[in-house]
Amino acid sequence: MDPVTELAKMIDHSLLHPTMTREDLEEGCAIARKYNVASVCIKPYAVEDAVRWLAGSDVLVGTVIGFPHGNSTTEIKVAEAEKACRDGATEIDMVVNIGKVLGEDWAFVEQEIEAVTKVCHAHGAIVKVIFENDFLPEDKYKIRLCEICSKVQADFVKTSTGYGMVKGSDGKYSYQGATESDLKLMRKHSAPGVQVKAAGGVRTLEDLLKVKDLGVTRVGATATIAMLEAAKKKYGVASDVDPSAIGKDTSGY
DSSP, X not given: OOHHHHHHTTEEEEEOOTTOOHHHHHHHHHHHHHHTOSEEEEXXXXXXXXXXXXXXXXXXXXXXXXXXXXOSOHHHHHHHHHHHHHHTOOEEEEEOOHHHHHTTOHHHHHHXXXXXXXXXXXXXXXXXXXXXXXXXXXXXXXXXXXXXXXXXXXXXXXXXXXXXXXXXXXXXXXXXXXXXXXXXXXXXXXXTTSEXXXXXXXXXXXXXXXXXXXXXXXXXXXXXXXXXXXXHHXXXXXXXXXXXXXXXXXXXX
């Protein structure tokens, strides 16, 4: 596989922003097809549309469950996952119950992740478990989540939703997303068969190459065009894109 394609196949092109219209989603799928990324991660109601828009391509369709705060009941998360799979999604990114994690109700957390993982695997879909690390003040929570995901054989552990803003003492909201320290920790404490997805803040080719070196195999991204056009330039691949389009951000992470 050539280096540009290898990098493209690390990208889950994010189409999740609440303001995105049908036209935005279709355009985002066209970008994903053009750049032959790994998948689109699209809003749940548009899964069937994305399957049609991406028919005949190698781009997979994924969606989100319990997004972005993880507060749905387990039964609803399972139903959401089953519906998404029936609609054609083959990749499911689920948000853990963050309050239960912080309360260390590990039996609940494990049961929920296992329930969603089982229904997805029954439909041939993979599961990426979103921790929302900005909400987890100590590494012990992330480590335990990695151990649980390894135990129940989830396919990926994932840093963030892209929407986990933390309110500071000044009343302003901030967000870190995928940090180097968290990615190293998640790779270290997950079983070899569990992959790591970085989401939040991977916006340049330099960012993409850096997380790749840390053992990350997928990233959630909106800056797909910018990253892959930079990769083409780096590896001497001709581009057919209007330079004015390279900064386009399809808004999500």
